Amino acid sequence: MLCCSLNSGSNGNCIYVEAEGVRLLFDAGISGRQAAGRLATHGRDIRAVDAVIVSHDHADHARCAGIYARLFNLPIYMTPLTHQAAQQSCNVGQIADLRHFRAGQALHIGQVSIEAVATPHDAAEPVAFVVSAKRRRLGILTDLGCVFDALPGIIAGLDALYLESNYDPDMLESGPYPPYLKRRIAGRHGHLSNFEAAELVLRHAHDRLQWVSLAHLSEVNNTPDLARRTHHDIVGPRRAVYVSDRYAASSILQVE
Ligand SMILES: [Zn+2]
Ligand SMILES: [Zn+2]
Incomplete structure (x- = not known):
């Protein structure tokens, strides 16, 4: 498994993870141009990302989810409440391929699983993540x-x-x-x-x-x-x- 933080802080969050041929982005808090450009510096094409998984509705995590969906044709994963709150608070707009998950559940994408852990952060339905592939486990634990x-x-x-x-x-x-x-x-x-x-x-x-x-x-x-x-x-x-x-x-x- 390899990973790279593209930006981290209250100004915007986005982490790239690649394992078993699966490419994931966690959070969509920087612009589409920034995310694509920073991935490109590491030789990665944002259009090849398999899933954008959003942790919670705060703008520094969710604000550009709709833009990634529309610009790069990416599927966006959020809990139902995060989606609802993000529409209200940061107007994420139309997402053609929106997939819901729930806090406490695991998502499976190819050979990679992503556990969504509920947290007590002050958002609508916040989660943090544990990404597992080939017996390796990466925590993405912020907010x-x-x-x-x-x-x-x-x-x-x-x-x-x-x-x-x-x-x-x-x-x-x-x-x-x-x-x-x-x-x-x-x-x-x-x-x-x-x-x-x-x-x-x-x-x-x-x-x-x-x-x-x-x-x-x-x-x-x-x-x-x-x-x-x-x-x-x-x-x-x-x-x-x-x-x-x-x-x-x-x-x-x-x-x-
Ligand atoms: Zn944050
Ligand atoms: Zn937050």
Whole structure:
């Protein structure tokens, strides 16, 4: 399995995964031109993507789903409530090939399965994903809300992991956001901090976890260096850690 974050953060999310001849995009938060261009830099054609799978209705994940469908003729997978909410909040428009899935269920595309895990994030019907192919399991775990009950068990079963590491608590506290937004981000339906992400990996990751790519970093309340340093301080130097870029495609990561 190989994967590549095309963009990660509140400005737009999109992750490409390829396994067993199946090509998937998770989320559609960057423009069609950006997604196609960034895939092309890695020699991939967006028109060859088999499925675009949307995690929840927030604009940074769903806003361009309709555009990918219309420009590139791609099938779009969403839960019914995510579709309804995304039509209202980001007007995704006509999707010719819309396929519904449900939180808690697994999708099967070729030899790849995708489990959609319900999360307590503050969207209509939010999910995170575990992608499995040939006994390898990749987690795409962002916009998690909080460390919910099922999360440690999910992390324990992974070979590689995109993990939300949204904010540094001191930067959030002393930063410019209004109090209601600070409460939302740090609350039970917002985002995970650098510390929460690192503690999850320290306590629950199996020895076979090959790498973690820290994802969905806040521009205002975090920095890539700080997220990486916090992770390193808590987890130690033994595990490979990357940071998914807010403005560019990251390099391709393999899950071996
Ligand atoms: Zn988000
Ligand atoms: Zn969200």
